[in-house]
Amino acid sequence: MRNRIVTYSASAAFRALADPTRRAVLNLLRAGSLPAGQIAEAFPVSRPAISKHLRLLRRARLVRERRAGRRRLYQLNPEPLRVVDAWLNDYRIFWQMNLADLKTFVETEHEKEKSARRTKTKKK
DSSP states (O other): OOOOOOOOOHHHHHHHHTSHHHHHHHHHHTTOOEEHHHHHHTSSSOHHHHHHHHHHHHHTTSEEEEEETTEEEEEEOOTTHHHHHHHHHHHHHHHHHHHHHHHHHHHHHHHHHHHHHHHHHHHO
């Protein structure tokens, strides 16, 4: 086996999360550790394909692997997701502000329409 140094990059987490299968694997692991075979059974793709996904998730440090006899158990590592959450937080704030503005606009327009209907009813 070759000896290679893998440095962690925050962009690795984003690249890993870009694939829906890898996101689904992480979702499975939210419930706890699972063996590779059980993870593979949850998907309609081959075991080697799931192994590649698990390898990429491991390199991005989104999952941890430990061996128990012949089995490889995988567990979610939430730490790299903090970088993703911090990045998403700016967008969360943006959408909360915009949705609050939209709510104010809709409520104002609704009140204007109610007033216009009342005025129209009184004129008849």
